[in-house]
Amino acid sequence: MNAAVQAQPAPALAPAAVRGAGLRYALHAEWTKLRTVSGPAWLLLAAVALTIAGSAAAVGATHCPQGLTCPVDPTKLSLTGVQFGQAVVAILAVLTISNEYGTGMIRTTLAAMPNRLAVLAAKAVLLAAPVLVVGAVAVFGSVLAGHLILPGHGFTAARGFHPVWLSYGPTLRAACGSVLYLGLIALMSLGVAVIVRDSAVSIGVVLALLYLFPIVLAFVGNAHWQHRLERWTPTIAGLTIQTTTGLRSLVISPWGGLGVLGIWAAAALILGALALRLRDA
């Protein structure tokens, strides 16, 4: 009887208000967790540094000598660092949830916030937002590196190379798309980590998802399988968003490719949400 009385305050609130407040509280709680631990800030910084360093190294090492035709996509080349930065972003995403499982914090979190979907939604929002901001900085730095370095290495407009700058439509699309790409990689990794729970195994799985398909593609000789891999795997399809030359030979359009990554991210998050709902923490 006593217990029933104590439980009463909850039903007294309007259900919609509870849900709205739940998400707001969850966001606030997750934001507090995010900003009071030094790990995420360092990882975000590492993602920027690695992306820009990778891009600068790639454009710095590429020359187009006079008299040679260079089959190079300057924009894609300038965004090479995204392939390094994505590893750090994925690790950040995995640790967002698996650290809670590792320390047992997840039980506290879920006791305080029984609406598990709100917890996951808050984590997703507070992962995606900083990743998008940091991704924008990293991608802008990469484009800037390409813009400053490539013309001096023979990639000039006079020789038919398009400018690597945001005023050029396809480059703008590639740059914005790369930022979204990093955000989607983060969400996909978060979904995987919610399903797997253990940080080490999650990171193994996520790194395999990121880097294994391109390696398999290098070995597969069957044209049908090459086509399928290029069209449906998260990183190969997703990175077509960076392509600005030879669009006709692509097996999937740039935005379509990013859409495929979006499907992967959505699928991972939905499976993660189901797992979170159905399993004991």
Place this chain on the structure above:
Amino acid sequence: MTAQAISARRPEAGLGDGSRGGFGAVLRAEWTKFRSVRGWVIGMILAALLTIFIGVFAAANASIGCSINGGPQKTGKACLPYVPHGPDGEIVTDSFSFVRQPLTGNGTITARVTALTGEHANLSAGPAQAGNGNTVPGLTAWAKAGIIIKQSTHQGSAYAAMMVTGSNGVRMQDNYTGDIAGTPGRVSAAHPRWLRLTRSGDTITGYESADGTHWARVGTVQLAGLPSTVQVGMFATSPNYTVTQNSFGGDSGNSGPAQATGVFDHVSLTGAVPGTWAGTRVGGGGLEGGPGPGGGRGSAPYTRNGGTFTVTGSGDIAPVTPGPGAGLPTVTIEQSLAGAFLGLIAMVTVAAMFFGTEYRRGLIRTTLAATPRRGAVLAAKAVVIGAAAFVTGLVAAVVSIAVGVPKEENQGQVLLTAPVLTEVRVIVGTAAMLALAAVFAVALGAILRRSAAAITIAVVIVVMPFLLSAVHIVPAGVGAWLLRLTPAAGLAIEQSIPRYPQVTTVTSPAQGYYPLSPYAGLAVLCLWTAAALALALIMLRRRDA
């Protein structure tokens, strides 16, 4: 304070006796930990299964289709062209124009080469055939003409030859893989080259001279089991004209047929010879007509004007190597080991957790209380995980090759065979590479004390350099340095076909070529692992657990 000191000392003193059980007991403890965690054992089994699955999947090329002389459409193995094997068992190209006489017993052939010219396909024009206008004058780097002593006119038979080449000077070559450099420079009427080959039993010695009087020995080779009667004479041939672009967008090769013409005079033979010359096209193909075991049926391979012979030929006398230069759908055994990358990620994950988890659960304090010798704990963990990874990798590599390679062959791919010892090196080396990577990850786990960070670093510095250079994310030069300096250098142990300087081909990691020799590459990985273990030992000893 005193109580603390006493309690800290007691376990150590107590277990000092117990630890005399020695390294075996520590090893047994670590083995028990490994095998009793279901996830780790499953992880290892998964590593093997995924390796095999990817390897066999990567081998799932579409069957090659063909139609011979307008006949019925065939696929797979029926399309395999005739491929000769050299004396050492490797697959070779052996196509050239041969002006020959039989020589019985010992003897010498001498000839002066006054010109080497050629023509090759114009790659921007249509299909090239001699004289159809789709060719342009020019010599390929390894176009060759010279004198040769050959076991028989059968493709793949033993030989030794002295030759002038397009841009590699005078060479002495033997049995397809042997290549000795002579004087550099191109031959011309103003700078002719005198060449001489002397047979004495199984020993053949090559000489060159600028004037026919002062001779310099280039090399001496042994052709084991050379019959008493051999074919001796002049030859000319040229491999395909290949343009490779080692550019950022990826190494790509584009090739078309080519032919070379050598002009000889002052030809003299000593020994038991009939004295009459016969022309033969060994092999066939190239600019003169379709390939086939019977040889091309084009124009005569040589013309004679008094003492001057003009020999024109197309093809090559060289080993077949992977890549587009071969003109054959080739496959190597290590291509079935593509899945080892996935196996590696799985094994590295297990290995990093093997140490990292102890820190998370606090088990490390129990472990170190039971075995105060921290080095022994590290060594035992390394041995256990290394052995588990080695055995798993060995099984996976054997099954991958046993299943994947016949599958490729059935689809009409030419398997570039390697000597048995090389195959053993590839298989055992792959297992050793996986074991070393796993031990590396264990050491990282001990250094970082966090499995997640250890896995990330291990995967990124072992797998990424290969990915970056094989998929052409970084330029070829940078990729080559990555594969020399990073732990990914260990992948070189998988290369079964050596890089032959006398064959022009695309030598990128995706084609199976690594910048370091197999054992040097594995040694680099060993150094990384040893360095990580040493650092782990220092950290383990210095830090409180």
